[in-house]
Amino acid sequence: MYIQQLIAKLGREKVSQNETQLYRHSHDESPHAPVEPDVVCFPECPEDVETILEIARKYHVPVTAFGAGSGLEGQAIPVEKGISLNFENMNKVLDFSPEDLLITVQPGMTRMQLNKIVNPHGLMFPIDPGADATIGGMAATNASGTTAVRYGAMRDQLLDLEVVLVDGTVIHTGTRAKKSSSGYHLTGLFAGSEGTLGIMTEITLRLHGIPEYSMMAACTFDSLELCGQAAYHMLHSGIPVMRMELIDAASIREINRVNHFDFPINHSLFIEFAGAKSAVEEEVVLTEEIMKDLGAENWQAASNPAKQREIWKARHELSYAFMHQSGVDEVGADVCVPISKLPKLLEYARKLIDESGLKGGVWGHVGDGNFHTLIVFDPKAEGEREKAERINDSLALRAIAEGGTCTGEHGVGLGKIKFQEAEHGTAFTVMKNMKQLLDPMGILNPGKIFS
Numbered sequence: 001m002y003i004q005q006l007i008a009k010l011g012r013e014k015v016s017q018n019e020t021q022l023y024r025h026s027h028d029e030s031p032h033a034p035v036e037p038d039v040v041c042f043p044e045c046p047e048d049v050e051t052i053l054e055i056a057r058k059y060h061v062p063v064t065a066f067g068a069g070s071g072l073e074g075q076a077i078p079v080e081k082g083i084s085l086n087f088e089n090m091n092k093v094l095d096f097s098p099e100d101l102l103i104t105v106q107p108g109m110t111r112m113q114l115n116k117i118v119n120p121h122g123l124m125f126p127i128d129p130g131a132d133a134t135i136g137g138m139a140a141t142n143a144s145g146t147t148a149v150r151y152g153a154m155r156d157q158l159l160d161l162e163v164v165l166v167d168g169t170v171i172h173t174g175t176r177a178k179k180s181s182s183g184y185h186l187t188g189l190f191a192g193s194e195g196t197l198g199i200m201t202e203i204t205l206r207l208h209g210i211p212e213y214s215m216m217a218a219c220t221f222d223s224l225e226l227c228g229q230a231a232y233h234m235l236h237s238g239i240p241v242m243r244m245e246l247i248d249a250a251s252i253r254e255i256n257r258v259n260h261f262d263f264p265i266n267h268s269l270f271i272e273f274a275g276a277k278s279a280v281e282e283e284v285v286l287t288e289e290i291m292k293d294l295g296a297e298n299w300q301a302a303s304n305p306a307k308q309r310e311i312w313k314a315r316h317e318l319s320y321a322f323m324h325q326s327g328v329d330e331v332g333a334d335v336c337v338p339i340s341k342l343p344k345l346l347e348y349a350r351k352l353i354d355e356s357g358l359k360g361g362v363w364g365h366v367g368d369g370n371f372h373t374l375i376v377f378d379p380k381a382e383g384e385r386e387k388a389e390r391i392n393d394s395l396a397l398r399a400i401a402e403g404g405t406c407t408g409e410h411g412v413g414l415g416k417i418k419f420q421e422a423e424h425g426t427a428f429t430v431m432k433n434m435k436q437l438l439d440p441m442g443i444l445n446p447g448k449i450f451s
Contacts (some may be wrong), residue, residue: 057148067137073413107136149367251361336408
């Protein structure tokens with residue numbers, strides 16, 4: 001009955017039960033089991049979203065937002081079926097003010113589309129999770145990525161959100177001003193809420209100037225702990241790096257194998273510097289001194305843009321390098337800890353993988369204490385999946401015990417629900433109360449964040 005009402009009010013072109021579309025919206029890039037929705041809707045304006053929520057509210061139908069499907073924790077999987085809400089037709093620029101360093105876009109625009117628009121004006125949107133994710137999806141999961149050490153996470157780029165609440169109310173969470181001391185920080189509440197509190201229909205973002213000049217540097221260390229210590233000392237030096245990525249020896253080996261590169265096979269730091277040319281050159285010299293004092297080897301620095309793109313492409317495709325073999329599956333962890341705890345936790349992660357006998361890697365954005373593990377296993381081999389998942393559980397609980405979090409950027413989704421109470425304690429009850437207040441029927445992305 002409700003599907004006929006969707007067609008009647010939206011038009012048949014915005015509502016699909018095509019088998020290909022249902023399958024496409026049943027999964028993301030996570031290892032979680034797919035679930036097909038009953039129907040997929042393609043809104044083109046906020047009014048369409050209001051109509052969809054009105055019908056969903058009337059018939060108590062679950063609604064799960066879908067961006068690019070690049071999530072890694074199952075946020076877009078409609079575990080209770082219902083409506084999958086695809087924003088690919090809501091991808092327009094609503095307002096662009098280069099003079100104010102801000103832009104307002106619809107949630108279906110991707111980060112690459114956005115940068116194509118703003119780059120000619122000498123501006124950029126810096127958040128880079130690797131995939132060409134949608135702005136709405138990135139806001140919903142509080143994504144970050146390789147540039148987080150300088151620019152922070154998605155939450156730090158958001159000035160205002162237009163959100164349609166489940167009762168049909170449309171709110172704005174902020175203003176176009178760069179800061180405010182007025183009222184509760186609603187923008188921060190909806191960032192990272194994974195579509196469980198409301199549906200974003202407009203997003204106003206900070207933009208940043210494109211740095212004049214950039215250089216890359218790389219070096220290796222004999223242990224992951226030394227890599228972590230080097231990252232710690234870099235931050236204490238005050239050098240404003242653009243990116244600082246750690247990649248362990250096992251991952252370097254996979255990168256070389258798949259991409260035919262010849263990086264030295266050891267635990268490595270890749271650092272990008274950006275700013276005025278003279279300042280960058282001085283920072284590279286100082287960093288070389290710091291790194292070599294800490295035992296770094298194989299120091300290399302380059303300003304060749306093509307080489308830099310090659311390095312970051314290899315970094316972004318690291319998980320695909322591990323998966324570049326038939327018959328394997330993977331699970332991954334994504335933890336973040338205070339920077340002083342990073343060196344020991346990196347060694348702990350590598351030790352867990354080595355002791356398991358499984359193949360896997362450790363890498364991450366160590367400039368902000370965030371790193372990842374990826375473990376590949378044979379899904380047909382008895383006990384291998386469970387062994388891989390136990391590694392992730394141990395790492396998440398250790399990160400929480402060290403004052404960190406079970407997820408630095410991938411979000412909670414399905415995979416991190418079991419750690420929420422351990423991480424948040426009594427504050428978790430407050431979160432549940434917020435969910436109950438804003439979504440009393442529990443129809444917005446049910447089964448995510450809360451069990």
